[in-house]
Amino acid sequence: MRILITGASSGLGEALALHYATRENRLVLIARREDRLEDVAARCREQGSDVEMIVADVNDFERMREIGRGLSDQQIDRIILNAGVSVGHSGGVTPFEDFHRLFQTNFLSVHALLEPIIPKLMEQESGDIVFISSLASLLTMPTSIAYSSSKRALNAYAEGLHYQLKPHGINVMTILPGFIDSEMTQKNRFKMPFFMETNEGIKRISYAIERKKIRYPFPFRFYLMIRIVSLFPQSLRDKIVNFTNFKKGS
Numbered sequence: 293m294r295i296l297i298t299g300a301s302s303g304l305g306e307a308l309a310l311h312y313a314t315r316e317n318r319l320v321l322i323a324r325r326e327d328r329l330e331d332v333a334a335r336c337r338e339q340g341s342d343v344e345m346i347v348a349d350v351n352d353f354e355r356m357r358e359i360g361r362g363l364s365d366q367q368i369d370r371i372i373l374n375a376g377v378s379v380g381h382s383g384g385v386t387p388f389e390d391f392h393r394l395f396q397t398n399f400l401s402v403h404a405l406l407e408p409i410i411p412k413l414m415e416q417e418s419g420d421i422v423f424i425s426s427l428a429s430l431l432t433m434p435t436s437i438a439y440s441s442s443k444r445a446l447n448a449y450a451e452g453l454h455y456q457l458k459p460h461g462i463n464v465m466t467i468l469p470g471f472i473d474s475e476m477t478q479k480n481r482f483k484m485p486f487f488m489e490t491n492e493g494i495k496r497i498s499y500a501i502e503r504k505k506i507r508y509p510f511p512f513r514f515y516l517m518i519r520i521v522s523l524f525p526q527s528l529r530d531k532i533v534n535f536t537n538f539k540k541g542s
C-alpha cells in the first residue's frame with residue numbers, strides 16, 4: 293500500500309508512520325521539522341518500509357497542491373490527514389491570528405492537498421481518506437474556540453466528501469480522539485479526562501481505519517458524556533461548562 297501521512301514528525305503521526313512501516317507499505321511522510329522527520333523515516337526504513345520524506349509547511353497551499361499533483365502520478369491507497377495545531381486561550385478574545393493559523397493548518401491545508409488527489413482516487417475507484425479530527429469538535433469550551441471551530445469545519449468537510457466519494461469506492465473516515473499523549477497534550481496544564489497512552493490511541497485509530505469506520509469517536513465513555521451533556525437544557529449545559537472551565541484553572 294502507498295500511504296501518505298501528514299504531521300508525521302511527532303505524536304500520533306509519528307506513531308502511525310511506525311505502525312504502517314512494513315515491507316508491504318510505501319510511506320510518504322510530511323512535516324516541517326526535517327531532523328524529526330528524518331529520524332521517523334529512518335526508523336520506518338529499519339522496519340522494512342520504503343519511505344519518501346517531504347519537508348513542507350501544510351500552510352503553504354501552493355506547495356500542497358504541487359505535492360498533491362506530484363503524488364497523483366501513481367496509485368495512492370491511503371491518505372491520513374493528521375497535521376494539526378492547537379492553541380489554548382486562558383481568557384479574553386481569541387486573537388484573529390490564532391484563528392487564521394488554526395483554520396489554515398487544521399482545515400484549509402487539507403483541501404489544498406486533496407484537491408488534485410481526489411480525481412486520481414476517483415479514477416482508481418479506491419482509496420481511504422482519513423481525517424484526524426477531535427472530540428473537541430463536538431463541544432466548544434471557552435478556552436478552545438478556535439481549535440474546536442477548525443475541527444468542526446473539518447467534520448463538515450469530511451461528511452460532504454463521504455457522500456460525494458462513497459459512490460466512487462472511496463472510504464472517507466473521520467476519527468475523533470479524546471486526549472492522547474503527544475507533544476500537543478504535553479503542553480496542557482489542565483486535567484485531561486480519560487487520558488490515553490500514544491500506543492493505545494494508535495491501536496484505536498488503526499482499528500477504525502481497518503474497519504472503514506465512517507466516524508469514530510473515542511474513548512467511548514468520554515464521547516458518551518459529551519453526547520449526554522448535549523441533550524441537557526442549555527441552562528444546565530452552561531453550569532457544567534462553567535464548572536469544568538473553572539476547574540481547568542483557566
Ligand SMILES: NC(=O)c1ccc[n+]([C@@H]2O[C@H](COP(=O)([O-])OP(=O)(O)OC[C@H]3O[C@@H](n4cnc5c(N)ncnc54)[C@H](OP(=O)(O)O)[C@@H]3O)[C@@H](O)[C@H]2O)c1
Pocket residue numbers: 298299300301302303304305306322323324325326328348349350351374375376377378397424425426427468469470471472473474475476477
Ligand atoms: N493528542 C491528542 O490528544 C489529540 C486529540 C484529538 C485530536 N488530535 C489531533 O491529532 C493530530 C496530531 O496531533 P498530535 O497530538 O500528535 O500533536 P503533535 O505531536 O504536536 O503533532 C502535530 C504534527 O503536526 C505537524 N504540523 C503542525 N503544523 C504543521 C504545518 N504547518 N505543516 C506541516 N506539519 C505540521 C507537526 O510537525 P512539524 O511541527 O514538524 O511541522 C507534527 O508532526 C492533530 O490534528 C490534533 O489536532 C490530537
